[in-house]
Amino acid sequence: MSASRTRAIVRALAVAGAVAVVGGALAQGFPADAATAARTAPPKVLSIAEIQRSQAKQLFSGGLAVQKDSKAASIVSDLTRQRRTADAKAIGRIASQPVAIWLGDWYSKAQLATVVGRAVANAAKAGKTPTFVTYAIPDRDCGGYSKGGLTASQYLSWNRAVADALRGHRAAVLVEPDSLAMISNCPSVAKARLPLIKSAVTTLAGAGIATYLDAGNSHWVTPQVIAPRLEAAGIASARGFFTNVSNFYPLKDETAFADRVSALTDGSHYVVDVSRNGQGWKGTWCNPKGAGLGKNPAVASGTTRLDATLWVKTPGASDGTCNGGPAAGTWWQSYALALVRLRAK
Structure with a gap:
């Protein structure tokens, strides 16, 4: 030939x-x-225009990648060695599903290259697309349970490291959960935060990565409030926005809200976290009793602005030291088992 x-x-x-x-x-x-x-051949780097006009099934080529070395997977291995068969099977229902990989200030730039490189290589081997979450914005969580973050200068450099590690690979990145909605709780961060997020989005988009920005959830901020923040944070260079991360609202609430936000942001696409919304809202966002796993993650058909329903929050990771939970992000075995027991039917 x-x-x-x-x-x-x-x-x-x-x-x-x-x-x-x-x-x-x-x-x-x-x-x-x-x-x-x-x-x-050199891998193709998608332009912003290509990212925005692609169908969801093109952006999430092959479907959503399962992280083989996730915390849940390691717990399954431990339980299996201990011959705790029933618990291993239960946690296996979490480990078997694609869950977003969180990249935070606990990773140095060198560690990012290793973590991201391993994830994209494993995803490519399976013919799937990985999903990442960045979580290192200065003044993260406004001093709450997940407080922390980098300095402004560190943050820009750190995001360039994320972009460099992902360049040429098919991936989606959810940029800084709570970062835009929480401006309502601590408005003093807005002046510094909005341009930082916009820079991060521009950097990631320049590496050909589909990015989504924080829109809170259907019961936090109104579409009229969050839309201008999304515009200021660079949604024009992003694929769209995300809702319900680490929260529990039903999908129908979130899509109704997201459709209104989309209409105010030039038809932006969106993804929804359904990791723990199987039993709906239980009165609090922080380790509520009675919560259950949501439906399994899936890429959407492409007939609406919904790109995918995702498991963004790691089911079994604590929301913080509330309702008997350990520190935010720590694996909480009894809570994980309860989520599986009460999962959506």
Whole structure:
């Protein structure tokens, strides 16, 4: 086959989303020389316009990636060794699902390269798309249970490290949960925070990554309040926004809210966290009793602005030292088991 014919095949596959930019897996049935060319060619970096006009199934090529080395997976291994078969099976229902990978200020730039590199390599091997969450904004959580974050200068450099590690790979990044909605709780952070997030979005988008910005949830801020913040934070360079992260509201509440936000932000797409909303709102956002796992994560059909329902919050990770929980982000075994027991039917 001629070189020009090979390049034509590769270009056609790339447009259709069938070329895996990491790992080089091609659909069966195409000539071996085309497959070789696709593996050795530089990975395609999508432009902002391409990201925004793509169908959800193109952006989340192959479906959502499962993190094989997740905390839940390690717990399953421990329980199996202890012959706690029933508990291992229960936690396995969390470990078997794609859960977003959180990247926070607990990772140095060098560690980011390792963590992200391993995740995208594993996802590519499976022919799936990984989802990440950045969580290192200065004054994070306004001094609450998840307080922390980097300085402004550190944050910009840290985000460049995330972008460099993801460049050329198919991935989605949810940028800083609570960061925009929480301006209502601590308005003093707005002046510094909005341009920082906009810079992060611009940096990630420049690396060809689909990004989503924080829109809180359906019972926190109104569409009229959050839309201008999304605009100021750079949604024009993003794929869209996310809702319900680490919260418990039903999907119908969130999509109704998100559709209104979308209409105010030039038709932006969105994703919704359904990790723990199986039993709906239980009176508090912080380790509520009676919560259950939501429906399994899935990429949307593409007929609406909803791109995917995701498990963003790690089911089993504590919200903070409330209602008997350990520190925020710490694995809480009894709570994880309760989430599985009360999962959505």
